Amino acid sequence: MSTFLTRRRFLIGSSLGASALTLSGCDLLDQNADVANILRSAEQLTMKAQRLLQGRDALAREFDEKDISPSFRVNGTSVPDSEEYAELLEGKFANWRLKIDGLVDQPREFSLADLRVLPSRTQITRHDCVEGWSAIGKWTGVPLGSLLHLTGLKPTARYVVLHCADELEKTLDGSGRYYESIDLIDAVHPQTILAYQMNGQDLSVGHGAPLRLRVERQLGYKQAKYIMRIELVDSFAGLWGGNGGYWEDRGYEWYAGI
Amino acid sequence: MAWFPPCEDHAVTGGSSRLTASASDYRSTLLGLQPLNAQMKDAEMSADASNDNVQYPRTIFIRRHSVVTRLTHWLNVLCLSFLLLSGLQIFNAHPELYWGHYGADGDPAVLTIGADDAAGPSGFVRVVGVQIPTTGMLGVSEVDGEPTARAFPSWATIPSFQDLAAGRRWHFFFAWLFVINGIVYFGFSLLSGHFRRDLAPTAHELSPSHLGREVLDHARLRFPKGEEAKRYNALQKLAYLAVVVILLPLMVLTGLTMSPGIDAALPALVDIFGGRQSARTIHFITASALVIFVIVHVAMVVLSGTWNNIRSMVTGRYAIHEEGPNA
Numbered sequence: 001m002s003t004f005l006t007r008r009r010f011l012i013g014s015s016l017g018a019s020a021l022t023l024s025g026c027d028l029l030d031q032n033a034d035v036a037n038i039l040r041s042a043e044q045l046t047m048k049a050q051r052l053l054q055g056r057d058a059l060a061r062e063f064d065e066k067d068i069s070p071s072f073r074v075n076g077t078s079v080p081d082s083e084e085y086a087e088l089l090e091g092k093f094a095n096w097r098l099k100i101d102g103l104v105d106q107p108r109e110f111s112l113a114d115l116r117v118l119p120s121r122t123q124i125t126r127h128d129c130v131e132g133w134s135a136i137g138k139w140t141g142v143p144l145g146s147l148l149h150l151t152g153l154k155p156t157a158r159y160v161v162l163h164c165a166d167e168l169e170k171t172l173d174g175s176g177r178y179y180e181s182i183d184l185i186d187a188v189h190p191q192t193i194l195a196y197q198m199n200g201q202d203l204s205v206g207h208g209a210p211l212r213l214r215v216e217r218q219l220g221y222k223q224a225k226y227i228m229r230i231e232l233v234d235s236f237a238g239l240w241g242g243n244g245g246y247w248e249d250r251g252y253e254w255y256a257g258i
Numbered sequence: 259m260a261w262f263p264p265c266e267d268h269a270v271t272g273g274s275s276r277l278t279a280s281a282s283d284y285r286s287t288l289l290g291l292q293p294l295n296a297q298m299k300d301a302e303m304s305a306d307a308s309n310d311n312v313q314y315p316r317t318i319f320i321r322r323h324s325v326v327t328r329l330t331h332w333l334n335v336l337c338l339s340f341l342l343l344s345g346l347q348i349f350n351a352h353p354e355l356y357w358g359h360y361g362a363d364g365d366p367a368v369l370t371i372g373a374d375d376a377a378g379p380s381g382f383v384r385v386v387g388v389q390i391p392t393t394g395m396l397g398v399s400e401v402d403g404e405p406t407a408r409a410f411p412s413w414a415t416i417p418s419f420q421d422l423a424a425g426r427r428w429h430f431f432f433a434w435l436f437v438i439n440g441i442v443y444f445g446f447s448l449l450s451g452h453f454r455r456d457l458a459p460t461a462h463e464l465s466p467s468h469l470g471r472e473v474l475d476h477a478r479l480r481f482p483k484g485e486e487a488k489r490y491n492a493l494q495k496l497a498y499l500a501v502v503v504i505l506l507p508l509m510v511l512t513g514l515t516m517s518p519g520i521d522a523a524l525p526a527l528v529d530i531f532g533g534r535q536s537a538r539t540i541h542f543i544t545a546s547a548l549v550i551f552v553i554v555h556v557a558m559v560v561l562s563g564t565w566n567n568i569r570s571m572v573t574g575r576y577a578i579h580e581e582g583p584n585a
Contacts, residue, residue, distance in 0.1 A: 251423030257519025
């Protein structure tokens, strides 16, 4: 993502440079940690209010075949840039294994074939990007809850972390690697699936092959693509930026229900 | 006795009942557009009581706005300012509007604010197929002296630079404050009778001849005086009601419809607005309508007595010039 690097460098450069003088009052407030914390307090309120209104099992709307978008924009990474992924892709993901570990009773590995024989769920849902656009697609996959049922959970497990194959930002320490996390309420929601098919075909590379998350009551950046490993944790404080996801480490809300 | 100046109504009732009158007046001054009797000095009242021939013309003060109306009004100014500017920041992340459930690059758009690099950077707005050049303002505007592709210019967004995450933080914080403020205002206005007494137009006010006369008066910048200035005129009532009952609730509801979490909880919202992308378009149109309202509102404040209007929304006191009962 060279454009991101350019913009990032530009932002750093401009904030260090003379243009810092021209920043408006709101920009200065925006960079104040206390102000940021006050503004962020709304996120907790939003999550509590939405969870109260939703209950655990309120379903996202499911559409008909005729409602599917003619085109579905590929966003974020379009091809993970690593030798490991290239090899997996070349072997049609025959050597790919989904690892589930962390705070589980029994760590497990699943091949794509293992996942395909498990009971699946198909849903036609609306994908809402944080930027504002939407696209409707049909997803088929294994309910995440049923996999967690197979591994069992330790009582301390609170979050499901999805580690992905793609690096959205090239960094020396690897902190540009994509990851996401959801809590157990969303993890066992009936529409939360690990999808291996989109619109009736194997998931394309652009849309996250071989496996991506669908967590339908939240925004697009929660729908992690290129999933390699699922880790159960009691806190995501120790992971990368400590905010529970790639975009969360870059200022976006962990609870992306709005 | 409708033509009597407010303090004389009670001055003639005499000593013992004046206490009761004052108490009820005090309550009503807190609640709405009522005379400021309770705050009048005793000396002034007795002077009025002993003298039926008050000197005209004179200026009296009424309690124009209750404390709740004033507080919620200014909080609303704060909230809507931040909501608008952070909203434009959010819009800039995907400066295109659609109709229906879905919409993204390549889908038919209702409105696009874009940039074209073919012959130097040029900005445009395209509304249902009609393209208007807007370089310098929309689509392309200067950032640090450089023409830059961005839908709304940096002076119109919070933060000024492109930062969707920060824009969302400002937006949702002030959205909560706005909703809480709105609940206080609605609860108070229903219970106190502010809606019924001050905002609901009478049948007479809604008659075409009356509305026609008010429109002409407004066009000629002739504003109500004396007794008529004590309450909102029909055009004010209709404009305020449209904002309070239609536009502001529409902002909240269309905003909520864009939330996948709320859509799961309240699926009817998606049906009401015909889809998330329709809701986003209506959100934008309604915000534009509010901007137009504010422009007209501020113009009217200035034209009909800037300081008297602003003071009445700060301290509650509103001066009324009375020519006298026979004038």
